[in-house]
Amino acid sequence: MKKALAIILAVVMIITAVPMLLAGCGSESKKLVVGFDSEFPPYGYKDDNGEYTGFDLEVAEAVCKELGWELVKQPIDWNSKDMELNSGTIDCIWNGFTIQGREDDYTFSKPYVDNSQVVVVKKGSDIKSLGDLKGKVVAVQDDSSALEALTGEDATDANKKLCASFKELQKLADYNNALMNLDAGSVDAVCMDIGVASYNIKNNADKYTQLSDIISTEQYGIGFKKGNTELKDTVEGALDKVVESGKFTELAEKYELQDAVCLGK
Amino acid sequence: MKKRPVIAVFVFAALLVPALFASCSGISGSDVNWFMGVVYQLSNGMWASLLLFGCTILFSMPLGLLVCFARRSRFKVIELITKFYISIMRGTPLMLQLLVVYFAPYYIFKISLSSEYRTYAAIIGFALNYAAYFAEIYRSGIEAVPKGHHEAAKVLGYSKSQTFIKIVFPQMVRHTLPPVTNEIITLVKDTSLAFAIAYIDMFKIAKELSAQQSNIMPLFVAGLFYYIFNFVVSFVMGKIEKRAKRYE
Secondary structure, X not given: OHHHHHHHHHHHHHHHHHHHHHHHOOOOOOEEEEEEOOEEOOOEEEOOOOOEEOHHHHHHHXXXXXXXXXXXXXXXXXXXXXXXXXXXXXXXXXXXXXXOOOOXXXXXXXXXXXXXXXXXXXXXXXXXXXXXXXXXXXXXXOOOHHHHXXXXXXXXXXXHHHHHHOOEXXXXXXXXXHHHHHHHOOOOEEEEEHHHHHHHHHHOOOOEEEEEEEEEEEEEEEEEEOOOHHHHHHHHHHHHHHHHOOHHHHHHHHOOOOOOEOOOO | OOOHHHHHHHHHHHHHHHHHHHHOOOOOHHHHHHHHHHHHHHHHHHXXXXXXXXXXXXXXXXXXXXXXXXXXXXXXXXXXXHHHHHHHHHHOOHHXXXXXXXXXXXXXXXXXXXXXXXXXXXXHHHHHHHHHHHHHHHHHHHHOOOHHHHHHHHHOOOOHHHHHHHHHHXXXXXHHHHHHHHHHHHHHHHHXXXXXXXXXXXXXXXXXXXXXXXXXXXXHHHHHHHHHHHHHHHHHHHHHHHHHHOOO
């Protein structure tokens, strides 16, 4: 019996010790670990072959090639992004990451996409403008810039008033879940980034449509841990080269984002 | 007679697959291709879920026995510490525990974390949590053994460890098989919580596919995977239970 106990104890000790050792070493060749939400097409998602791809990830790939680094694509839980970044498990958040409202929390690269927050409704819905949202249930992704634009400290008075006119503002885990709610009729409209909206409308042209009114405009940047300007400058420098070479514009066209990008013009 | 449950699995699969197709408006070649594509991608994620499941069972079941001993210890201090451990593990969300296991080395000890640690953290978090539940299940099994058995063993000259191994343990196993099966089935489904620390399991892949295709069907295919997996688990546990009954 004592022997059995000793073996069990030994196994437990080994399993707790191994990760500690592993956590200590590693990182021989220079790696850039990019954290992203893998349910955020067209910026970061899984393609048909099961590989992570998207506009942001392909640009990151080009940047790493420029620097001779290895790109590690790390899908993260969007709600844990700050913990991931602060603890160093990811080097940056590069995934349609809105700068406005987050300036004090991260060190940002220069903006590379002009984004707007739009409202997606069911096709044939009687909601035609922002005014029609009065008394309706509206969904946003939790911790998203749409939520920030509606309820954040820097929200415009018009948006605050708009938000107050809703019957309810629902925060959901991801956009896909929000669109499922829209399908099912449990929400009447979803506020989201224009890039993601276009992707989903393109895939389901018979189901969704987008209001021509926009809620807010903002810009995407690459988010680094606050104070990590060294890495930011290196990545930004390489990004400039990728833009100069025309690769950036090429990728933007591939993902039909040529109207949204604000570099290389 | 013996082959019946196996047949049941096939019948079930054969019934559900067409039902799934019927719900996506008519069956055609492209639907079959789509289904196979989703199954292929999910099966990649299934290995991650299986790894987490297997390691959790492997570590939490013996660890649970250890915790159970500590919980029943004659020493008040050990008993109290174990009681506290069990109450924390059962009283706080598993998702929070995973975040703590993964991020604590950095936030408390300032050790920088590697990405590989995710897998270990998920296994440690799950094993610690499930050990607490298993410990209580084992305890109920041990305490269900009548006092008379202990006394009889003592009269027959069995030592304490002999009594445990030969008399108490086999009865405990038999008593606890149904609740243990329950825990194992819960564990199969709980593995999807590991995404809180970005451990990519099957359900996360289903959500990604769903986002990419703007279609909710991949989630149902994932559900089918879980169901079949749990079907196998219940089947195996049922067999074991039957075997254990032979000693009654």
